[in-house]
Amino acid sequence: MEKKRTELNPPQILILVFLFFITLGTFLLMLPFSTTEGITLGDALFTATSAMTVTGLAVVDTGTAFTLVGQWVILALIQLGGLGIMTFAVLIFMALGKKIGLKERMIIQQSLNQTAVGGIILLVKKLLIFSISMELVAIVLLSFRWVPEFGLARGIYVSTFHAISAFNNAGFSVWSDSLSGYVTDPVVNIVISFLFIIGGVGFTVVFDLWKTKDFHRLSLHTKTMLVGTIAINVFSILMIFVLEFNNPETIGNMSTPGKLIASYFQAVTPRTAGFNTIDIGAMEDDSLFFMLILMFIGGGSASTAGGIKLTTAVIIIVATLAFFRDKEDLTLFRRSLRPRLVMRALALTVGSVFLVFTSTFFLNMTEDASFLSILFEAISAFGTVGLSTGITGDLTIAGKMILVSLMLFGKLGPLTFAFAFTKPRPDPIKYPKEEVLTG
Incomplete structure (x- = not known):
């Protein structure tokens, strides 16, 4: 009797592909020519996961611990994780003249978080062209700022590294203090923030805006993202400005224009960008708590x-x-929402809260740090943000592995893991309804 062949579903394939590239990245980072003084397996795995999930949390200093080769490995993982492995797979398939079947299209749909398979290949083509174009323009603009400071070769390199890292919302920097040296620099603040805001609102929003100029004709998703992003960013800027106004360790000693620029950047970066221009560990507790909420919400689908x-x-x-x-x-915007959409949002939120709370509980057992710092680290990992109060480098191996799991769950989403290991089955029997007391 012939055994029934077990086929992997799209979520399972996506998880395995991510794990493969994280493993490959870990191996490459452990090679002698990738680091200046060697690296442990745990640190290499953590760095590869952080890059692949475009998080930006770092247990070692990216600029000094890794050679140019190691930094390029990190950059390649960021590009793969940010734009999606399947996006590059489509490019290779097209170059080889191969046909892209329904199963491949479903995997791409899963990786790009789309609701339909139709038009997915065209979306991928647009995504590649748009992303590479944005990164190239940003490299040129940043080069005008950094080439005069560092010279031609080094200036172009740091511009390339930060442009790719920013557009993919990775937050990796070649400097140990991220972008703190450019806290009031208009070119660096505008270009970097524009990149991660565009990358964070979602490609479907950008393409919808490109083809539709009338706000009323935009899709409900685009309208929600635009209004929501503007509202939350404006509110966040005002909050950071007020909360940190008198803090001498952050923006307290700056001029008013300087305070506004610093508040702007630090308000928009928690939505998963991960760069910082002020010392996160020196911020007020109420500012950190507010940033926790921003990191948990994140960007766009x-x-x-x-x-x-x-x-x-x-x-x-x-x-x-x-x-x-x-x-x-x-x-919402004169459109009705399906009840199943609310159930999906509720499932995603409850699942995420459970993951963060469980991870924080175990991190409190393994790490010697304040509760707020640990919670901040956990949400930063889950939200693939990369901001830290400064405890990442001192984590135990157990703590690092907990964050590795959180970064992976945060990047792929709790629902991807749920759908990977559960088979949806419609209820064959309908039961009588009855009320349950709540509240």
Whole structure:
């Protein structure tokens, strides 16, 4: 009797591909010519995972611990993880003249977090062209700033590294203090922040804006992302400005324009970018707590950002307000939301909260640091942000492995893992309904 062949589903394939490249990256980073003084297996695995999941948390100094070869390995992992492995696979398939079947299209759909398979290949082509074009333009603009400072070769290199890292929301920098040396530099602040904001809103939003100029004709997703991003960014800038105004260790000693620039950058970067221009560890506790919320929310679907995603948070808020107003239908921009969409948003949020709380519980057992610093580290890893209060380098091996798991879960999403190991089955039997007391 012939055994039934077990086929992997798209979420399972996506997880395995990510694990393969993380393993490959770990091996390459451990080679003698990749580091200046060698690296442990745990640190290499952590760095490869952080790069592949475009997080940016670092247990060793990227600029001094790794040689040029090692830094290019990190950069390659960032590009692969940010734009999606399957995006590059499509490019290779097209170059070889191979046909892209339905299963491959479904894997691409899963990796780009799209709702439909139709038009997925065209989206990938646009995504590649747009991403490479954005990065090249940013490299040129940053070179005008850094070539005069570091010379031609070094200036172009640091411009390339930070342009790719910023667009993919990775947060890796060749400097140990990230971009703190350019806290009030207009070119660096504008170019870097523009890159990670564009990368963070999602490619579907950018393409929708490209073809549709009238706001009323934009898709509901695009409208939600645009209004939500502007609202949360403006509010965040004001919050950081007010909370850190008198803090001498961050922006307290700056001029008012300097405070505004620093507040702007530090307000928009927690949405998974990971760069910082002020010392995160020196920020007020209330500022750190506020940034926790921003990191947990994250950016947009089909983007290089992590977190539960802004649209998920908006749907949860809309559903909550509708219940308080005793409304049956959920509406957003004069469009009704399906109940299943609310269930998906709720499942994603509850699953994410469970992951973060569980990880924080175990990190408190393994690490010698304050609760706020540990919680900040856990949410930063889950949201693939990369910001830290400064405890990453002192983590135990157990703590590092917990964060490695969180980064992977955060990048691929709790639902991807849930769908990878559970088989959806419709209920064959309908049961009578009954009320349960709540509240």
